Amino acid sequence: MRRVYGFHGGIHPAENKHQSLRSRIRSAGIPPQLTLPLSQHIGAPSRPLVQVGERVRKGQMIAEASGYVSVPLHAPSSGTVAAIEDRPVPHPSGLSAPCIVIDCDGRDEWIEHRGVADFRDCEATELLELIRNAGIAGMGGAGFPAAVKLAGKPGASIRTLIINGTECEPYITADDILMQERATEILEGIAILRHILRPEDVLLGVEDNKPAAIAALETAAAGTGVEVVTFPTKYPSGGEKQLIETLTGKQVPSGGLPADIGIVCQNVGTAVAISDAILRGRPLLSRITTVTGEAVAGPQNFEVLLGTPMEYLLDLAGFQPGRCERLVMGGPMMGFTLASTRVPVVKTSNCLLAPSVSELPAPPPAQSCIRCGLCAQACPASLLPQQLFWFAQGKEFDKLEQHNLFDCIECGACSWVCPSHIPLVQYYRASKAEILQLRRDHERAEQARLRFEARQTRIAREEEEREAKRAARKQAAEKRAQLAAAGGGEDPIQAAIERAKAKKAAQQAGGEPASPASGAAPLETLRQKLAKSEQRLAQGLEAGEDAKIITALEASVARLRGKLAAAEAETAGATESETR
Amino acid sequence: MVELIAQHPLLAALVALVGLGAPFGALLGFAAVRFRTEGNPIVDQINAVLPQTQCGQCGYPGCRPYAEAIANGEAINKCPPGGEAGIQALADLLDVEAPPLDAEHGEEKVKSVAFIREDECIGCTKCIQACPVDAILGAAKQMHTVIVSECTGCDLCVEPCPVDCIDMIPLAAGLQAWHWRLPEPASRNLDIIATDSEPAERAA
Numbered sequence: 001m002r003r004v005y006g007f008h009g010g011i012h013p014a015e016n017k018h019q020s021l022r023s024r025i026r027s028a029g030i031p032p033q034l035t036l037p038l039s040q041h042i043g044a045p046s047r048p049l050v051q052v053g054e055r056v057r058k059g060q061m062i063a064e065a066s067g068y069v070s071v072p073l074h075a076p077s078s079g080t081v082a083a084i085e086d087r088p089v090p091h092p093s094g095l096s097a098p099c100i101v102i103d104c105d106g107r108d109e110w111i112e113h114r115g116v117a118d119f120r121d122c123e124a125t126e127l128l129e130l131i132r133n134a135g136i137a138g139m140g141g142a143g144f145p146a147a148v149k150l151a152g153k154p155g156a157s158i159r160t161l162i163i164n165g166t167e168c169e170p171y172i173t174a175d176d177i178l179m180q181e182r183a184t185e186i187l188e189g190i191a192i193l194r195h196i197l198r199p200e201d202v203l204l205g206v207e208d209n210k211p212a213a214i215a216a217l218e219t220a221a222a223g224t225g226v227e228v229v230t231f232p233t234k235y236p237s238g239g240e241k242q243l244i245e246t247l248t249g250k251q252v253p254s255g256g257l258p259a260d261i262g263i264v265c266q267n268v269g270t271a272v273a274i275s276d277a278i279l280r281g282r283p284l285l286s287r288i289t290t291v292t293g294e295a296v297a298g299p300q301n302f303e304v305l306l307g308t309p310m311e312y313l314l315d316l317a318g319f320q321p322g323r324c325e326r327l328v329m330g331g332p333m334m335g336f337t338l339a340s341t342r343v344p345v346v347k348t349s350n351c352l353l354a355p356s357v358s359e360l361p362a363p364p365p366a367q368s369c370i371r372c373g374l375c376a377q378a379c380p381a382s383l384l385p386q387q388l389f390w391f392a393q394g395k396e397f398d399k400l401e402q403h404n405l406f407d408c409i410e411c412g413a414c415s416w417v418c419p420s421h422i423p424l425v426q427y428y429r430a431s432k433a434e435i436l437q438l439r440r441d442h443e444r445a446e447q448a449r450l451r452f453e454a455r456q457t458r459i460a461r462e463e464e465e466r467e468a469k470r471a472a473r474k475q476a477a478e479k480r481a482q483l484a485a486a487g488g489g490e491d492p493i494q495a496a497i498e499r500a501k502a503k504k505a506a507q508q509a510g511g512e513p514a515s516p517a518s519g520a521a522p523l524e525t526l527r528q529k530l531a532k533s534e535q536r537l538a539q540g541l542e543a544g545e546d547a548k549i550i551t552a553l554e555a556s557v558a559r560l561r562g563k564l565a566a567a568e569a570e571t572a573g574a575t576e577s578e579t580r
Numbered sequence: 581m582v583e584l585i586a587q588h589p590l591l592a593a594l595v596a597l598v599g600l601g602a603p604f605g606a607l608l609g610f611a612a613v614r615f616r617t618e619g620n621p622i623v624d625q626i627n628a629v630l631p632q633t634q635c636g637q638c639g640y641p642g643c644r645p646y647a648e649a650i651a652n653g654e655a656i657n658k659c660p661p662g663g664e665a666g667i668q669a670l671a672d673l674l675d676v677e678a679p680p681l682d683a684e685h686g687e688e689k690v691k692s693v694a695f696i697r698e699d700e701c702i703g704c705t706k707c708i709q710a711c712p713v714d715a716i717l718g719a720a721k722q723m724h725t726v727i728v729s730e731c732t733g734c735d736l737c738v739e740p741c742p743v744d745c746i747d748m749i750p751l752a753a754g755l756q757a758w759h760w761r762l763p764e765p766a767s768r769n770l771d772i773i774a775t776d777s778e779p780a781e782r783a784a
Contacts, residue, residue, distance in 0.1 A: 093758040426763045433759030445632035448732045451713040452634045452642060
């Protein structure tokens with residue numbers, strides 16, 4: 001007999017499990033319409049693969065995983081896609097979300113499907129891919145993609161595999177009846193998980209309030225090396241971290257994962273879904289859902305197709321709407337009130353609770369905290385709920401984090417024991433959400449700041465570059481002006497031009513000692529033009545201007561010189577003829 | 581030595597104090613130079629609290645200039661995107677009373693992002709120049725578009741658009757954005773004990 005440890009706190013609420021255990025699992029059949037939310041799991045919503053009006057067959061993938069932490073979705077029965085639109089989904093907000101709606105034709109036609117011949121011949125990665133493609137998300141209630149959890153962190157070796165058959169929450173019997181009726185399938189699933197993870201120990205934890213299930217499991221597990229461990233009933237021993245502590249005595253570090261201490265936990269429902277997927281090639285299309293509470297005539301467990309409307313299921317169980325004030329998905333401790341009965345059953349719907357008003361009365365008004373400390377005694381995560389409540393009221397988020405708010409599993413034990421009826425869990429949920437929101441906002445602000453600063457530096461750099469260019473141009477212009485002012489006496493080119501000018505002037509002076517008044521005027525303007533052109537050429541050369549401009553200037557100088565020479569010759573001729 | 585001190589108590593005390601003061605002063609002076617902090621660290625802390633929308637509604641050209649102004653004594657209630665929560669955070673940081681938001685600089689609005697109606701965009705690049713976080717993509721005479729994940733919703737691109745093709749769209753309030761709210765503090769409004777109610781209520 002294995003030693004069973006315990007965990008801090010916990011409560012013993014009325015179990016109310018027997019009502020729904022009187023009959024065997026009943027198939028809910030095929031409803032006329034199925035509504036399949038694209039986000040039935042934790043992670044990115046899946047992406048539709050079908051069009052409106054398209055015919056789909058049972059087991060056909062209708063939406064694919066859209067990221068690593070995501071799972072695909074399959075058609076639970078054959079029919080036609082009626083719509084892909086926002087429909088109300090089972091969510092505490094009561095809001096709508098994108099869904100694929102299928103009108104069933106009732107023929108339940110399968111696509112071709114086949115399981116693997118022998119999973120022992122398959123690689124672990126291959127099996128993980130099959131599990132992922134079967135759309136399996138944790139069936140215990142949280143809906144975390146099973147393949148992601150099994151793949152774990154690279155390099156982390158798993159020593160212990162724990163199968164969770166605890167089902168500690170009152171009223172819910174979906175796992176109980178599954179263990180009673182499908183123990184062999186659970187063991188098949190465990191064999192596959194063992195092949196993937198290769199753990200040293202496999203523990204199947206069941207609370208001792210399920211004798212029938214324990215007997216069935218022990219028969220099925222005989223000789224397989226899977227150890228069925230029973231332990232005293234206490235809420236919330238089905239919580240992953242609580243179960244690990246109960247079975248192994250080890251605590252998962254704050255903020256850590258079970259894989260950090262070499263443990264992986266899977267629900268019995270997930271084990272069955274895995275055996276269906278691997279051995280029979282059947283993706284996750286249905287689940288066991290408990291319909292219970294005093295407002296239903298026949299509380300029992302249904303095998304129900306995903307997407308079945310809750311009202312359809314309630315009708316099968318003999319729902320009396322007059323007796324029920326609110327409908328709860330999940331159990332009385334952690335479940336949430338549904339906004340309408342039109343919402344569909346999803347992968348995480350383990351229970352549909354229709355309590356009468358006297359059975360689950362509305363909580364009395366909250367009164368002030370009297371600091372009695374009962375909540376701290378009940379907390380299975382060893383937190384200080386009254387302190388957290390205080391900080392949550394004052395929105396002191398850093399103190400909440402220092403007091404390990406994020407280790408809270410929202411089990412509701414603190415609210416249950418609170419003599420002042422304070423809805424403590426709601427405070428924690430709200431604070432967690434707000435802290436996460438603040439973190440996201442802060443990340444965005446930080447990114448915006450970085451982008452703003454990058455832009456500022458870029459603008460400053462561009463401005464600087466422009467300024468530098470402007471300064472360089474200004475400097476060049478100043479130098480040119482200086483050169484022009486100084487007359488360029490020391491400049492070789494300028495000097496050469498000067499020399500040429502002087503020479504020409506001397507020639508002219510020698511050639512035409514007495515120029516006539518008539519010919520002098522055009523000759524004078526031509527000379528001025530030539531001087532100007534030559535000066536520009538000199539400046540151009542000085543400033544190192546473009547070769548094209550230089551050649552153009554040179555050409556104009558040459559042209560002017562030619563003209564001048566012609567004019568001089570003409571004048572000289574005229575003077576000669578005059579003198580003759 | 582003892583005699584000397586006994587004879588001149590005043591002088592001895594003076595010498596002792598100066599003897600202590602001089603090395604400690606030198607030590608402090610050295611520390612002040614050696615461990616000098618660059619810039620004003622409080623500005624960084626204030627800047628970290630501000631929402632970094634860079635919208636300029638406070639009257640300063642960006643969040644950092646406003647943070648510098650606050651460090652120099654500017655009022656802390658001029659940031660509408662930060663809202664009451666932002667003012668509270670600043671008040672906590674600076675240990676001052678939190679005043680209500682200054683309505684002159686605008687009011688707290690729902691978070692939104694810019695959206696360019698792309699078929700109407702003429703490609704003038706004016707919004708690109710206005711965007712403080714480079715969240716608009718485009719080129720001259722090419723269609724522009726907003727990178728939603730980078731947009732801070734500052735509104736600065738709306739004004740310069742010559743064809744008014746930019747809308748501010750509130751961020752989707754869908755399932756992803758929903759989260760649990762704090763419960764109403766109900767006990768005050770319920771007359772559990774008659775004497776708990778307010779005097780005014782009792783009179784009525």
